[in-house]
Amino acid sequence: MSNAKNNATAISTYGLGRKPSIWENLSNEKYFKWILIAPLLIVLLVFMFYPLIYCIYNSFLQGGVSGDSAFIAFENYKYMLRDRSFWIPFSRTAQVAVICIFFELLIGLGLAVLWNRDFKGMNLVRGLVLLPLLVAPLILSLVWNFLLEYNIGFINQIFVTIGIGRIKWWSLQMALYTICGITIWQWFPFSALVLLSGLKSLPKDVFEAARVDGATGWYTFKRLSFPMLSPLIIIIVLLRTMWLVRLFDPLYGTTRGGVGTELLDWMVYRTTFVYFDVGYGSTLAIMSLYLTIIISAILFRQLIKALNTDK
Amino acid sequence: MRKGLLLLAIAIFCVSIVVVLASAATTEEKKFSLEDIPEINDKTAINTIVETGATFDKIVPYVKKFTEKTGVKVNVERVASPVVYSKENLELVAGTGVYDVAYVSNGWSNEWYPYLYDMRELAEQYDPGGVAALESDMKWHSAVVLATENSKGFFHVPFYTYHMGMFIRQDVFDDPTEQADFKVKYGYDLKAATNYVELRDQAEFFTRKKGEMLKGKTLENDIFGVSMMAGAYQINDEFTSYLWGKNQDYVTVMRDDSGKVTEYVITKADQDALLQAMKEYVELLKFASPGCLTANFDFVVADQGQGRAIIQPTMFSNCFVWTNSILQESVVPNDPDAKLGIYPTIGNKPFTGAWGFAVTKAAKNPEAAYWFMRYIGSYECQEVVMKEGGQLTTRMDVLADPVWKNDENIYPFGILVDYLLSSWQDPQFLEFVQEVYYSNSSAEGKVYEMQMNVLAKGASGELTPEKCIKELIRQTVELTSKFDKDAPIRVEE
Incomplete structure (x- = not known):
């Protein structure tokens, strides 16, 4: 109705041989849709694209906030590729991502399968398991620092009571795995929740048919449930990879990057906001972004493939 | 007449003296409010x-x-x-x-x-x-x-x-049994350490397992000779005290005759002292709780407050206020005799x-x-x-x-x-503080933050002492060159 009216206005104005007024132009569908999305575009430009462009610009500079800065083209990138103190956190980040995603999926899947049946107190259990997701990660890291303290930490006290003895959670050999443990503990409910919703939405008739044909539980899971869940698994891997590349909070309240736990994002933070070497810090941040984009693109292709197979 | 004038003059003199003294006293007492x-x-x-x-x-x-x-x-x-x-x-x-x-x-x-x-x-x-x-x-x-x-x-x-200062369990150091045992083992009297060897001996002596004795009583927990903040928070403050105690610094500040800073040099002596201090620090950590590797001041204070450490070799002297004032009331729960004593850090040049x-x-x-x-x-x-x-x-x-x-x-x-x-x-100490790198370089803020990160890696074993000090020197040069435009920096070969 509205379109017809607009078109009629346009025809009549053209028919009269005069230019359409600014309001007539704005109400034209061609422009109107842009007006509607303009607020969002402005927000995106100001809060997403501007910082990104500014970060890329900074990555070509030497120095930063305090001190003179000079344009040095790709020198920061060249330096980064030679910088051993970059490659160590980089490989550690990859290691943490692999460990965390593997265990989060394993525990999450196991839990989702267990939850996918009715039992007494189901809602309470689900609610309790979700609790770690609801607490701020920074607070959790501080709490875990106390819980895992060697002498007076609650966990070691329990271990002493049951005869295992104290564990050096923050030793050079253990600290990175402790960080992984804290992260897995916080994020496995996310995988469990997503996979549970996937399991709940699987078509019942296929499983009925498998049951009638005498398929075992494991066979049904391997041949039906798991393949059908694969798009969700890829989504979990995709999201968790993006988040784990930026893992920061568990370090802040515990090791602060010490005892062999410095990850990529901590290095970005340290370089940019502690040393105030904004140029090199921005380079590292951009590298982290490239990395995330590449991994996400690969996983996204896999997701599309899995969805098409599913169809 | 003359006598009268003389008496008058004396009286005026006395009164003026009193007035001057009184006003001086008033001036001294007058405080800004x-x-x-x-x-x-x-x-x-x-x-x-x-x-x-x-x-x-x-x-x-x-x-x-x-x-x-x-x-x-x-x-x-x-x-x-x-x-x-x-x-x-x-x-x-x-x-x-x-x-x-x-x-x-x-x-x-x-x-x-x-x-x-x-x-x-x-x-x-x-x-x-x-x-x-x-x-x-x-x-x-x-x-x-x-x-x-x-x-x-x-x-x-x-x-x-x-x-900073060194805090010791005074009650333990004063205990006759401990004193006698220490003398038998090390051949000299037990008193607050004044050099690294004494500190190391004491750290070793007081590191004991659950079931061993302390002050004639059976220990219910393991205890450690020392507690140290070796995490990437304040390790540099602690390390600085050891380094300064050797009468050396991270960087030597060079001046011209007018007192202007002309150059920063990491001298051979600085490099040797840095490496020596790092090696000693790592050695001392053997007698500290494993928790010290991620510790800040709170942990160390709690460690001694709970009776699990006998010496805090380098701790901020305002530590009594922290960790719920754990050191204020009684150092060890259920031991009313437990008290701390404060002494100069090794070398008496604390951070x-x-x-x-x-x-x-x-x-x-x-x-x-x-x-x-x-x-x-x-x-x-x-x-x-x-x-x-x-x-x-x-x-x-x-x-x-x-x-x-x-x-x-x-x-x-x-x-x-x-x-x-x-x-x-102590005028010598004051003079020393004026001359250190921290008091002179405009890159101090950056270098200070960097030191936490690098020194913690050396303490935890992530880097060997040699590699840690090499990295510390490399980054000190890099940051000082970048952020201190007043004077150049170099490493003495």
């Missing part, structure tokens, strides 16, 4: 930033008093100490004017001086008594003023000090300094900011910082108050006051 703040015309509110913690809570009523007297509101932002530097640095450099009064640790004013007012400039402009009035009150701020007044000017008023306040050049109301800073540094507020806040003032007149020696205050304030006064009255 809220009443001395003149009318401030600009009532624009001022903003400042401080660390979280109970001390400033005690100052809040006095901040309100300042507002009542001047009509200027003071907004106080509270942040955790590890982020104070990065947060302020950004605002100062960007010139946002978010803070009228900056919270400054000693060496930072070397870096931030372009963004801070010289106190004398403000005194000339706003103080009816001029620079003399400011200096007359600030003279009480003891040796720490040395570090607040650098070659670039006089930028901040101290709030409280974090001068020192103070948190303080400075007026930023971007301040919207510098006049009010100046008077607020004067008031916070005044006798009245500094007495509160110590008596109520439990922190240690840098004002010698407050420290000299006999009240700290009465029965109620002798432990811990009495012993801490004695320690601080003896430390700050």
Whole structure:
């Protein structure tokens, strides 16, 4: 109705041989849709694209906030590729991502399968398991620092009571795995929740048919449930990879990057906001972004493939 | 007649002497107070930033008093100490004017001086008594003023000090059984260590397993000889005390005849001392709880407070206020005899300094900011910082108050006051502090933060002592070259 009216206005104005007024132009569908999305575009430009462009610009500079800065083209990138103190956190980040995603999926899947049946107190259990997701990660890291303290930490006290003895959670050999443990503990409910919703939405008739044909539980899971869940698994891997590349909070309240736990994002933070070497810090941040984009693109292709197979 | 005149002259002389002495006494007693703040015309509110913690809570009523007297509101932002530097640095450099009064640790004013007012400039402009009035009150701020007044000017008023000391379990050291056992094992008397060998021996001696004896009683837990903050928080403060104790520094500051800094050199002697200090530090960690690898001051204080460590070789002397004042009441739960003693750190050149306040050049109301800073540094507020806040003032007149020696205050304030006064009255130490890299380079803030990261890697074994010191030197050169444009830096080959 509205379109017809607009078109009629346009025809009549053209028919009269005069230019359409600014309001007539704005109400034209061609422009109107842009007006509607303009607020969002402005927000995106100001809060997403501007910082990104500014970060890329900074990555070509030497120095930063305090001190003179000079344009040095790709020198920061060249330096980064030679910088051993970059490659160590980089490989550690990859290691943490692999460990965390593997265990989060394993525990999450196991839990989702267990939850996918009715039992007494189901809602309470689900609610309790979700609790770690609801607490701020920074607070959790501080709490875990106390819980895992060697002498007076609650966990070691329990271990002493049951005869295992104290564990050096923050030793050079253990600290990175402790960080992984804290992260897995916080994020496995996310995988469990997503996979549970996937399991709940699987078509019942296929499983009925498998049951009638005498398929075992494991066979049904391997041949039906798991393949059908694969798009969700890829989504979990995709999201968790993006988040784990930026893992920061568990370090802040515990090791602060010490005892062999410095990850990529901590290095970005340290370089940019502690040393105030904004140029090199921005380079590292951009590298982290490239990395995330590449991994996400690969996983996204896999997701599309899995969805098409599913169809 | 002559006799009468002579008597009159003597009388006038005596009276004038009395008047002069009385006025001198009055002048000496007269301390800057809220009443001395003149009318401030600009009532624009001022903003400042401080660390979280109970001390400033005690100052809040006095901040309100300042507002009542001047009509200027003071907004106080509270942040955790590890982020104070990065947060302020950004605002100062960007010139946002978010803070009228900056919270400054000693060496930072070397870096931030372009963004801070010289106190004398403000005194000339706003103080009816001029620079003399400011200096007359600030003279009480003891040796720490040395570090607040650098070659670039006089930028901040101290709030409280974090001068380091060595804390030992005095009751354990005084125990006859322990003394006898120690002498048998090491061949000399058990007393607070004055050199590294003694400290290492004591650390080893007191590291004991559950079931062994301490002071004739069976231990219910493992205990450690020492507790150290080897995490990436304050390891550099601790390490600095060992390094300075060797009469060396991270970098040697070279000056010309006029006293101007001409060059920074990491001399061979500095390099050797750095490596030696790192090796000793790592060796000492063998006698500390594994938790020390990620520890900050809170952990170390709790470690000794719970009776799990006998010596804190390098700890901030204001440690009694932390971790729920665990050291204040009784050091070890259920042991009323447990007490601490404070002694000089090894080599008697502890890391020192103070948190303080400075007026930023971007301040919207510098006049009010100046008077607020004067008031916070005044006798009245500094007495509160110590008596109520439990922190240690840098004002010698407050420290000299006999009240700290009465029965109620002798432990811990009495012993801490004695320690601080003896430390700050040592001219050699004061001269040394003036010459160190921290007190001179405008890259100090960056280098300081870097040291935490690199030294913690050496302490944990992530880097060998050799690689750790090599990395420390590399990054010191890189950051100093980048952020200190006043003088070049080089490594002596």
